[in-house]
Amino acid sequence: MIRLFLTVLFGACLILAPAPRATAQDADDLQALLQSQAELVADASRRTVQEVLDLLIASDLPEVPAFLARWQAREVYQRDSDGMFFYVAEEGASPLTLIDITSGEPAGTATSREVSQLRPNRGVQTVIATALVQFQLASDDPVDRLAALDAIGSAPEDSHLPILRDLVATETDADVLEVAEVLLPRLVIAFDADDADRVAAIESLAGNVNLAARAALNPLLVTATGVAETLPEGENIARVLEPGSTALPRDVAYAMLVEADLAPPLLPRDAQRDVLAANVVEGRVGGLPVGQLDTEAARDRAYAALFEAGLAEPAPSEAEIDASLASHVFFETYREPSVAVTDAARATLDGIEMRVGLWRVLDLSLDGLSLASIYFLAAIGLAITFGVMGVINMAHGEFIMIGAYTGYVVQTLVPDYTASIAIAIPLAFAVTFAGGVAMERLVIRWLYHRPLETLLATFGISIALQQIVRQIFGTQARPLTPPDWLAGSVAINDVVSISSIRVAIFLLGAVFFVTLWLILNRTRLGLEVRAVTQNPRMAASMGINPDRINMLTFGLGSGIAGIAGVAIGLFAQVVPDLGSNYIVQSFMTVVVGGVGNIFGTLIGAGMIGGLQKFIEWLNPSNTLAAQTYMILFVILFIQFRPRGIIALRGRAAGD
Amino acid sequence: MSGSIFTRNRSVPIFIAALTLLALVVTILSEGYGTGALSVSFTKVLGMTLCLCLAALAMDLVWGYCGILSLGHFAFFGLGGYMIGMWLMTARTEAVVRANLGSAVIPPTEAEISTATALQIFSVVGAQDWPWMWAASGSLILSLLLVVLVPGALALVFGWLAFRSRVTGVYLSILTQAMTLALSLYLFQNDTGLRGNNGLSGLQNIPGLETVGQARISIWFFWASALALGLAYIAAAWMVSGKFGNIIRGIRDDEQRVRFLGYRVEGYKLFVFTLTGVLCGIAGALYYPQAGIINPDEIAPIASIYLAVWVAIGGRGRLYGAVIGAAVVSLLSTYFTGGRAPNIDFGFYEIDWVDWWPVLLGLGFVLVTLFAPKGLGGLVDYIVRKDRA
DSSP, rough: OOOHHHHHHHHHHHHHSSSOOOGGOOSSSSSHHHTTTTHHHTTOTTTHHHHHHHHHHHOOOHHHHHHHHHHTTOOOEEEEOOEEEEEETTTTOOOEEEEEEEHHHHHHHEOOOTTEEEEOHHOOOOHHHHHHHHHHHHHOOOOHHHHHHHHHHHHHHHHHHHHHHHHHOOOOHHHHHHHHHHHHHHHHHHHOHHHHHEEEEEEEEHTOHHHHHHHHHGGOOOEEEESSSSTHHHSSSEEEEEETSSOOOOOHHHHHHHHTTSSSSOOOHHHHHHHHHHBTTTTTTEEGGEEEOOOOHHHHHHHHHHHHTTSSSSOOOHHHHHHHHHHHEEEEEESOOOOHHHHHHHHHHHHHHHHHHHHHHHHHHHHHHHHHHHHHHHHHHIIIIIIIOOOTTTTTHHHHHHHHHHHHHHHHHHOOOOHHHHHHHHHHHHHHHHHHHHHHHHHHGGTOOHHHHHHHHHHHHHHHHHHHHHHHOOOOBBOOOOGGGSSSSEEEESSSSEHHHHHHHHHHHHHHHHHHHHHHHHHHHHHHHHHHOOOHHHHHHHOOOOOHHHHHHHHHHHHHHHHHHHHEEEEOOOTTTTHHHHHHHHHHHHHOTTTTHHHHHHHHHHHHHHHHHHHHSSSSTTTHHHHHHHHHHOOOOOOOOOTOSSSOOOGGGGG | OHHHHHHSSSSHHHHHHHHHHHHHHHHHBBBTSSSOOOOHHHHHHHHHHHHHHHHHHHIIIIIIIOOOOOSOHHHHHHHHHHHHHHHHHHHHHHHHHHHTTTTTTSSHHHHHHHHHHHHHHGGTOOOOOOOOGGGGGGGGGHHHHHHHHHHHHHHHHHHHHHOOOOOOHHHHHHHHHHHHHHHHHHHHSSSGSGGGGGGEEETTTTTTTTTTTHHHHHHHHHHHHHHHHHHHHHHHHHHHHHHHHHHHHHHHOOOOOOOTTTTHHHHHHHHHHHHHHHHHHHHHHHHHHHOEEEOOOGGGGHHHHHHHHHHHHHHSSSSSHHHHHHHHHHHEEEEEEEOOOEEESSSSSOOOOOHHHHHHHHHHHHHHHHHTTTTTTTHHHHHHHHHOO
């Protein structure tokens, strides 16, 4: 009887007891496992969540990592009616489509009132993230392990260090190992307890110019400024600062003293004025009429009178300020307490900075080269029309602009970017070649004997063309999108990288140069061009038609400007005054290089582009200033070589 | 001597008479002193046009007579404007600051006024201290001196460098263009002390003349501009009529031959270049108080090209040609781009003058260069020759 009673009682207990924990271990279903801990899951706190996580990890269920990731991201919902956990198909939708957490299949819908979102707080999220990382690192798939290392890299924690050590010791996948070995020194430096290990890790980074290495070292050298009567013992002092030096201006030093309650506050002029204004009695302050207080001396006297009368705080005199500055010591301390670590970090970082500096020189040269090739592209058409023919074509920039717009129009018709660029380049050449020939026939050939007037006529054409394009396309910038294979950049390391478009422009410039050089020096046309340039009459009597040659040369120069326009349009904004931004620089490039040969233009572009980047490097963040100084340099340079770097000699130079 | 110039160059008495007549008519029709038929803003436009004519006159001296096609003379014009603009802005802002601080319990000190003025002027570019180049901005006399000295010094140094190394022709044109581009890029920077691309503004408020009103001030500036133009015209006509004129015309036509005749060509060129730079500076100093605002865009290379174009359209080497060209082109531009010109409706297309004027203007330059190398002045030759025949 008693036995029966006990059995019934025990059975009742079994039924009534809220999900005994012992059964959880045996659950083979994530939902069931979670239900066994429903309360702890729904209301997780930093203290209790570890218990749930341990269970989940021990269960070895395949859905666990995905669940942890979603839980951490606050993407898990609990149905209020039965306490079951779900994902939803689309957040914020109404009604919400519930997704079963085990099968990933849709499991009915619910309105947002029928479910409640699990909102683990930041502390819980961190704990989950650590568990997740552990999980992923233990995964068989190298992709998961890489993702986990990525997560550690973006938010390292001290708990990651032992896990990572284990991984490095056991990892077999070469890619994962490489990433882990880069990451390990960072974590050792940040979290290891043993200073010798940390110093070794720091030294292992020597000569590493990657951003990650510098990011690992820089936090060690963060300093804080402090002030005290004497230099404090036991602190890792970086350096002692002299008040009044550039590192610590006098007023900043005194402000630190005031901040630390080691000296009375200063009395700025406007504070003094406020005190005086607050003490006006019958139109007088400290015995002085208000009207007389328009000089600093009078105000000082009035303030002194107020101080005598006990109405104002004393203000420190200059001598007192000096005395308090002299009686205190100002210093910078490292946040990092270990001297060995900071010394090693300083030495390693100095070495790295040195290398970074050298790489920067390379980066700067590449920048200069790329700018030079842009100038070269813009100027090379001019090198022919101005340099070879002596025509000042102010509308040259407009040919560049028309080339860019041709590219834009082609792109609106041909959606494939690679194909459209391939069509745009010859088409731009054709359009601007035709424009150049028309201009030469209609205007320029009448003005060969009046070079300065070509300038005015072509200027007129320039503003007319600009305005017509503005009429057709409007003033807003039009997109000329580079194909995908030109969108990225070529990176050597974290310091040196150059965008693919600039590489392409450099190559284009090189192709132009070689082609033009061959045309001018190795073809019949080139021979005739040079003959007409040097002596049109003699050339004519040799059977060359100067009219035809002039027409073709001008067309060639204009056509090249059109191709340059397509290239420039790929990185600059395509606007109607695109060309006028390049015209003055282009003329300078040709003049500096030396009129009459394209080799000079190449050198001129190299000099101007390189110089401008160099000045920008001296005074970063100020491109305008760099341009200004570059132009000044060009003006001075022309003084010493009025005919440019490569000056033609003899008769060819003409006058 | 000045008497003889009136008889030697027939354009001088005609020009002075026309200018006087214009001044009289404008005064009679003005709001400030006459019937009010001319609005204040149009009076200002006329005054500004006279300043542009003065700059074009200088351009004619340096290009039409001396053969130096400078594409940078508007830089001097802008510099003159900046020099007087600094004084106008400082004095005006200081007056406003004084008025504001005057109501405080404690009267302000000079240092406080200066600090508050600087803050008012430079906070727009994130600065609060006086840059060094504003040192003279407190004094009208010094600022007027700088109007002459700064453009003059720039022209002198630039010209000395360029002429000394025999940079001529097209090269010189490009070099002067580079000069004005460098100057405008320099001024575009916010940290160079002249308020970057904001420029100087509020220049129409002349300190000390707050009670006079813009109606009268605009007439005064018109008179000043007319006076400056008239005096410069007489001086220029006198200069080009004597031996000096022959020499610089010789330099224009064959520099080498003049040099072989024993003249210091560089010295003459430098003198003309500097003198015209100063003239442009004065013109700018008269122009910008009427315009009210100056910013670095004003001295972009294109402005100087326009100056050359005006002279070309008016006709080079005849002084009055430059004045006519500048007046006609700039007034027409103001008219057509001001939106007041009636649109022409063809039925299928409506010509909007604001949009199509630049196209017409550009094609006009081409046509004048091709078919009328003597410009509008060529018409005068035609009439005069008929008279004699």
